[in-house]
Amino acid sequence: MALLPILIYPDARLHKKAAPVDCVDGAIRQLAADMAETMYDAPGVGLAATQVDVHRQVIVIDVSEDKSKLQVFINPEILARDGECEGEEGCLSVPGIYDYVTRSATVRVRALGLDGQPFEIDAEGMLAVCIQHEMDHLQGKVFVEYLSRLKQTRIKSKFIKHHARVTA
C-alpha cells in the first residue's frame, strides 16, 4: 500500500473526465487500496481517483464513525435521485474550505465492486452527499464550482498565493 499525492485546486488535472474501468483487475484493486489508505491518512470521508491524478472511474468512501466501513464504487452510475438537501461540504483537494451545496437527498447507485460484480445501493444522508461529491470529481467537477463566481475567485486566488509561497 502507498500514500498517493492529492491534487490541489485549482489544478487543471482536477477537471479531466475519468474513463470507465474495463476490467477490475489487480491494478484497480491496488489503486483502490492505495486510495483508501490516502483517504484515511488525510483524513477524509471520500476520495475519487481523479484527485490522485488517475483518470479512471473509481471512488472510495467511508462515512462510518469508526472508519470500519470502506465502500468502493467502480464505474458508478446514479439510477434514480429524490429530494433535495443542503449540507456543508469540504474536499481534500480544497483544504480548509467548507461551504454549502444543495444535492439530491437520496440516490440509487449502481457500480462494480472490487470483485468486478455489479451491485446497487440506496443511499441517503452523508453517504448520498459523498457519492454525489465524488462522482462529480470523476466528471472533472470540484464542489467549489457550485459556489458563486466571487467565492470561486477568492478561493482560487487564496490557493494560487499559497502555492506560490510554498514553491518559491
Ligand code: NI
Ligand atoms: Ni472532493
